[in-house]
Amino acid sequence: MKDTLLSIKRQLSNLQTKVAYFEDDRSVARELVEYIDNTGPLDDEKTGIFKNLILKMRKGSYTSALATRAITSLVEGAARRYVREIARDFDPKAWYSMFPASVRRLAIESVVRTFEEQYAGGELDWIVDGVNLTSKISKQMKITFTDAEGYDVEETVEVPTKRALCPTCDGKGTTVNPAVDSHGISPEEFAEDPDFEEAYFRGDFDVRCRECGGEKVIDNIDWETLEKTDPELAKQVREHEDRRYQMEQETRNEQRWGY
Numbered sequence: 001m002k003d004t005l006l007s008i009k010r011q012l013s014n015l016q017t018k019v020a021y022f023e024d025d026r027s028v029a030r031e032l033v034e035y036i037d038n039t040g041p042l043d044d045e046k047t048g049i050f051k052n053l054i055l056k057m058r059k060g061s062y063t064s065a066l067a068t069r070a071i072t073s074l075v076e077g078a079a080r081r082y083v084r085e086i087a088r089d090f091d092p093k094a095w096y097s098m099f100p101a102s103v104r105r106l107a108i109e110s111v112v113r114t115f116e117e118q119y120a121g122g123e124l125d126w127i128v129d130g131v132n133l134t135s136k137i138s139k140q141m142k143i144t145f146t147d148a149e150g151y152d153v154e155e156t157v158e159v160p161t162k163r164a165l166c167p168t169c170d171g172k173g174t175t176v177n178p179a180v181d182s183h184g185i186s187p188e189e190f191a192e193d194p195d196f197e198e199a200y201f202r203g204d205f206d207v208r209c210r211e212c213g214g215e216k217v218i219d220n221i222d223w224e225t226l227e228k229t230d231p232e233l234a235k236q237v238r239e240h241e242d243r244r245y246q247m248e249q250e251t252r253n254e255q256r257w258g259y
């Protein structure tokens with residue numbers, strides 16, 4: 001009798017675990033989608049599929065059916081992997097009972113929908129163009145400003161940012177070494193030295209872009225958001241930027257005119 005009770009208890013607790021797991025199809029599907037996003041190789045696979053789909057979008061040959069097919073194999077692979085790695089007490093061959101067709105369908109639809117929405121919002125262009133203009137939303141900067149008593153204060157603050165293509169390298173991440181062409185290269189110079197011209201355009205003199213550090217993008221201060229959320233900080237950052245600009249001007253003048 002005692003044994004039976006224990007066994008029933010155990011079964012009950014097993015059942016509860018499963019109930020927690022299987023709350024409803026929708027939450028299991030969500031779990032599977034999150035698992036894809038948080039598992040490096042699966043996320044890479046997803047990015048690769050998205051890349052293909054973006055190219056199809058741009059060529060005008062995209063259909064939701066095509067996306068569904070590609071993403072079905074991603075989701076099924078993820079379900080297999082999930083059972084193998086996370087739900088170890090589960091029979092690995094039974095992945096399709098842990099993630100039945102109804103759940104997989106929900107997960108697939110959700111990934112397809114996310115793709116189409118993010119594509120329409122321009123959030124995925126970076127996958128093909130190599131530049132991510134959406135991810136960063138704030139940066140830390142050290143600023144110097146005058147406080148209420150008139151003292152200079154140095155502080156590290158967090159400011160909202162907007163990503164933009166680096167204007168110095170046009171999003172390439174590299175520029176020609178300034179030592180080579182900052183004085184300007186005349187057509188005659190190229191004409192006199194065709195090897196130099198070839199090397200120049202082949203990128204032999206390219207160095208990592210100084211402005212973006214090779215990142216291809218820069219994080220500009222999002223003044224609109226900053227003014228709205230923290231006008232006081234906006235004032236301090238503006239003062240800091242003005243000071244920096246003035247100092248740069250002075251340095252330039254010194255270099256050029258000696259004062």
Ligand SMILES: [Zn+2]
Nearest residue numbers: 166169209212
């Ligand atoms: Zn750059």
